Amino acid sequence: MSGRELVVLGTASQAPTRTRNHNGYLLRWDGEGLLFDPGEGTQRQMLLAGVASSAITRICLTHFHGDHCLGVPGVIQRLSLDGVAHPVVAHFPASGREYFARLRHASSFHEIADVREEPVERDGVLATGPTGVLEARRLDHPVEAFGYRFTEPDGHRMLPARLAAHGIAGPDVGRLQREGELAVDGRVVRLAEVSVPRRGQRFAFVMDTRLCDAVHALADGVDMLVIESTFLAADESLARTYGHLTARQAGAVAAEGRVRKLVLTHFSQRYADPTRFAAEAAEVFDGEIVVAEDLARVPLPRRRRSA
Template identity: 30%
Template sequence: MVNMKLIFLGTSASTPTAERGLSSMVIQRDGELLLFDAGEGMQRNFIRSRLGMNKRMKIFVTHMHGDHCIGLLGLLQTLSLHGRLIPLDVYGHGKLDEFLKENMRIVNFGLGFDVNMHTIRSEGVVVREKDYEVTCCEADHLIPSFSYCLVEFDRPGIFDVGAARRFHIPEGRLYGILQNGEDIVYNGELIRSCQVIGQPRAGRKIGISGDTRPTRKLRDFFRECDLLVYESTYGQDRYNKALENFHSTALEAASLARDSGVRKLVLTHFSTRYKETSVLLNEARSVFRNTEAAEDLKIVEIPYKESVS
């Protein structure tokens, strides 16, 4: 089993407040860090979260607005000054590569590790690893913007030791072969993996909206997320402002989560007009009860479905 949790490093929209930094969150999974957005100054909460400076890391940027990408410069320099040696991968719009290279040239700082830049040119799979993938979908914002999903692949079913013993299979190497989904021949008899392995167990799915209006495409993209982190810049009192600036209200975020069959919704990216988030949370819970409001340094554990009673 792989432990996974999400940590919010910044939850304010456009400008920071005394309590909230700019947009950034990280999924900590099996010793790897998957960072989504890097608003200005986010490395401070990165340090406070004790995430580690030399971990395997991928960074995904939703769009090229300053409150989502400017902090990438400071984060990279901080990692280098703390002695990072492991390369990291950065994924985003084509202008992101230009932004980093030009600013590093102007400021004149180098890094002690390699940064591999990956330009996202279309929707679909952004990166695929052996047990998960990250996909993207076009969001509806003022400039080109992506939403992301981290999708774990199904895990093998539980090995039935009792069934294996009924076939008189000795413990050891043959157990491992069957657990890997391969069939064996033992004592002249074909024994299929499915005869001793239960049904595959679903992996987890986490959605990250970035800045966007709600759309039918995103509703389908986020379908059956175990956790959806969705922007709710405004309440319904500022609905026209949400339309004008291509953001979402808390009620719209909750409606999309409900229609997508999401298990849990966490609201983030709050306008500084809201000194506290209870009004936004109440609006969202009126249509989707299992909703929480993000806070800087808030930790959200993400259990497997079978671990939830």
């Protein structure tokens, strides 16, 4: 595993503050870069965070409220300005095609980047590749919204002592992993003899929503859950009215889903003390809690060692 981290570009909700930009989150996953919900100012936040536009391979919008999408014009124009050579796939709720078209062509520019639109029509798998599977589920918000989940395929952890005992080294290790068995000195060595199962890592991104089945499904068993906690529990009625979660609800989702690292974000400007969000989530969740800060880098948890 290498290069797996969340780069936080913005953590405010509807209104930015002096210390919190509108939303923006880049998930670095080996060679992939998934940019979630680029709000206004994302292009500049990327510069401050040391993130090049070439790091982006997908843009994933949960919905079309401004704090989650008004950075799209700058990001897309930057892809062309920088001459990004690889295709960039854009996912967004299909009901917002018109909004995305307006954002993509908000002003005149010389478009050379290959941006491929793949709207989200329904729950299900959006993309499958060697690094993982990207899927979406519909959330409960006043406008159509989807959450995202990225899952690495399960694999194997090779056991050096057993490989050495069978005389397997160098390129033969890769062959064994690909083919499942290898002929060595007249006998067949199977992958299961020199490895143990390795669970694929999992990541979920849940923004503006009330509690619903999709929230729990997205969060189930993930290594990192990035989730909105716009309100504190004292304002739960406001959260429900406007289609949001409280920090306590986010903590309960993480506890039920056996999440390893909980990243709270999307904070209302009404609260001056961010530590209150962590304290409230900790009342119901005893795992690792991160209160997201702009420009922070949050690594995925290290893999659990297999038995």
